[in-house]
Amino acid sequence: MSRSARKSVAPTKPLIKRPVQIGSLDTAALVGTLRQLHEDAEDESVGRMPADEELFGALLHLETNAGALKTVEARREAAITRVRLWEYLREQTDLHQARAIRDARAANAQWADLAPALAVRAPSAAYNKAKRLQAAVLTKASPGDGPPVRRTPEAVLEAERQAASLAAAERRAQQDAARRHGLLVPVAQRLLDCRDSLDDDADVTYWLDEIAAVLPSCQTPTQVVSLETYVKAVVRELGKAAFDKAGSAGAAVDAKLAYAAAAELVTAR
Structure with a gap:
């Protein structure tokens, strides 16, 4: 029995559902909790751990010294919290990279200048990647019940057109x-x-x-x-x-x- 062909989705069409996200977190408090677990385990490296506010460095340190925790329960709690914090960082990356691209373009950077920084080979690829990243900015700026922007250059351009139209109105x-x-x-x-x-x-x-x-x-x-x-x-x-x-x-x-x-x-x- 042949399977029916999957219908292609218009590249400008918004997503039906918002993706599940971690959202806002008190990352310093969570890193502080992990620090306490390592102190309770008498981890000698905890004194070299970056400050609670230095999330990326703290996560790398905790990953390297995960074995210092002595109980399975502590290792499980710490690992799940690290997963959560890494997911939080992942969610922030597109947003902040898109803002950096915006600032670079405002400072007259060409797409050819941005291609190496975006790990692509051509100016057109840098443009398309930047537009996909902009989807995160537009989705965050949309109302909570608004549809998320699809990560395609066409969808981003349409969302930007609609935003400009609303601003003009x-x-x-x-x-x-x-x-x-x-x-x-x-x-x-x-x-x-x-x-x-x-x-x-x-x-x-x-x-x-x-x-x-x-x-x-x-x-x-x-x-x-x-x-x-x-x-x-x-x-x-x-x-x-x-x-x-x-x-x-x-x-x-x-x-x-x-x-x-x-x-x-x-x-x-």
């Missing part, structure tokens, strides 16, 4: 919020200045109070959206009361002009 949102802020604030303040002539029912009172609460600290896009919502609500409630057709004596003139400006702003969007 965020910049546009911030610019739009700044523009709306510049238009909304004086209109909202004008409504508050005329509230004695506007404030004639409970609904109008409520929305003007909301404007008064958010206006002094209206800076973020979310606050701008809230302010715009409140201004729209005031316009809506005044429209129900046919405020624009009310009398125009005294202070009511300024109030009608404030209402008209607010109505024009919220309907222009």
